[in-house]
Amino acid sequence: MIRNVVIVGAGPAGLTAAVYTSRADLKPLVIEGFMAGGQPGGQLMTTSEVENFPGFPKGIMGPDLIGQMREQAVRFGADMLTEDVTAVDLRGPVFHLTTSSQQIEARAVIIATGASARLLDLPSAKTFWGKGVSACATCDGALPMFRNQVIAVVGGGDTAMEEAAYLTRFAARVVLIHRRAEFRASRIMVERTFANPKIEVVTDSVVDEIVGDTVMRGLKIRNLKTGAVRDLEARGFFMAIGHEPNTKFLGGQVRLDDKGYLAVRHPTSYTSVEGVFGCGDVIDPHYRQAISAAGTGCVAALDAERWLAARRG
Ligand SMILES: Cc1cc2nc3c(=O)[nH]c(=O)nc-3n(C[C@H](O)[C@H](O)[C@H](O)COP(=O)(O)OP(=O)(O)OC[C@H]3O[C@@H](n4cnc5c(N)ncnc54)[C@H](O)[C@@H]3O)c2cc1C
Numbered sequence: 001m002i003r004n005v006v007i008v009g010a011g012p013a014g015l016t017a018a019v020y021t022s023r024a025d026l027k028p029l030v031i032e033g034f035m036a037g038g039q040p041g042g043q044l045m046t047t048s049e050v051e052n053f054p055g056f057p058k059g060i061m062g063p064d065l066i067g068q069m070r071e072q073a074v075r076f077g078a079d080m081l082t083e084d085v086t087a088v089d090l091r092g093p094v095f096h097l098t099t100s101s102q103q104i105e106a107r108a109v110i111i112a113t114g115a116s117a118r119l120l121d122l123p124s125a126k127t128f129w130g131k132g133v134s135a136c137a138t139c140d141g142a143l144p145m146f147r148n149q150v151i152a153v154v155g156g157g158d159t160a161m162e163e164a165a166y167l168t169r170f171a172a173r174v175v176l177i178h179r180r181a182e183f184r185a186s187r188i189m190v191e192r193t194f195a196n197p198k199i200e201v202v203t204d205s206v207v208d209e210i211v212g213d214t215v216m217r218g219l220k221i222r223n224l225k226t227g228a229v230r231d232l233e234a235r236g237f238f239m240a241i242g243h244e245p246n247t248k249f250l251g252g253q254v255r256l257d258d259k260g261y262l263a264v265r266h267p268t269s270y271t272s273v274e275g276v277f278g279c280g281d282v283i284d285p286h287y288r289q290a291i292s293a294a295g296t297g298c299v300a301a302l303d304a305e306r307w308l309a310a311r312r313g
Pocket residue numbers: 008009010011012013014031032033034035036037038039040041042043044046047049050051052053083084085086112113114115117134135136139140246249279280281282287288289290291293
């Protein structure tokens with residue numbers, strides 16, 4: 001059986017594409033992942049309250065939001081497969097996808113595999129994940145737990161500087177920690193950061209441990225030059241050390257941009273391969289929000305639907 005549309009990924013982008021393509025009677029198969037992107041359901045499965053997704057004035061828990069999107073897609077006839085795609089053959093006209101248990105054939109493929117935040121390899125980061133530790137200031141910075149508190153950010157690129165500046169709106173003080181004395185960030189961002197009276201910049205230093213009890217209470221910061229360890233009292237810790245777009249399984253068969261994100265012809269979702277479409281965080285190094293991922297999921301579904309219709313003639 002050749003599927004009309006196979007959607008790889010079941011976060012907000014993939015599930016939105018599933019709602020649209022199933023309502024268009026394309027009977028999509030959603031390969032929702034297992035381990036490859038962290039977990040089926042994507043990044044929102046790892047968070048608690050989502051306060052900025054329209055339609056939920058009181059907020060909604062991340063897993064509940066994903067659960068409702070999934071239910072909506074299944075209601076209109078989307079099939080779900082909880083496996084990872086490990087390899088693809090995109091030579092076409094029929095595309096082949098390999099999962100852990102089967103080979104799947106598709107006329108059109110929508111890639112919605114997200115981008116995983118790079119995290120520091122600290123056991124205590126897992127312990128305090130969601131209890132002060134985060135990887136997204138836009139998502140979590142405004143939460144009550146961070147208001148008027150000391151918040152630390154780790155990273156040396158533009159994202160780290162942007163996140164530090166954004167967090168100063170809520171925090172009493174932001175401490176930006178970077179392992180070197182030089183920054184990857186643009187000069188203007190570095191200048192703005194140093195000029196911001198609410199930001200303290202700590203260079204040549206790494207975080208050795210996050211400490212706390214039921215929530216995080218502080219960090220142990222080690223100076224790489226002197227070896228001195230400083231205890232910083234802080235209620236938040238944001239890791240801004242980059243993202244890894246989940247594109248390895250594509251085996252170089254679709255064009256990626258210089259950061260490894262799937263390249264699409266904006267404002268469409270067309271990739272370099274006819275019949276393969278991209279949406280969500282995997283195409284988006286800038287915004288990385290649930291609503292923007294859902295928006296491009298809709299775009300990819302409509303593009304795939306129209307592309308298939310044009311081929312049928
Ligand atoms: C802790 C945290 C809190 C956040 N809070 C908010 C918030 O409050 N508001 C907000 O708007 N945004 C928030 N975000 C960002 C938001 O989660 C992402 O922007 C959004 O989930 C991106 O959706 P996506 O569908 O593109 O990718 P994802 O949600 O990452 O989903 C990717 C999907 O692809 C699957 N996958 C990956 N690789 C493979 C493979 N090889 N084979 C099969 N499947 C695969 C995964 O299993 C998953 O199902 C948060 C992110 C994090 C990490």
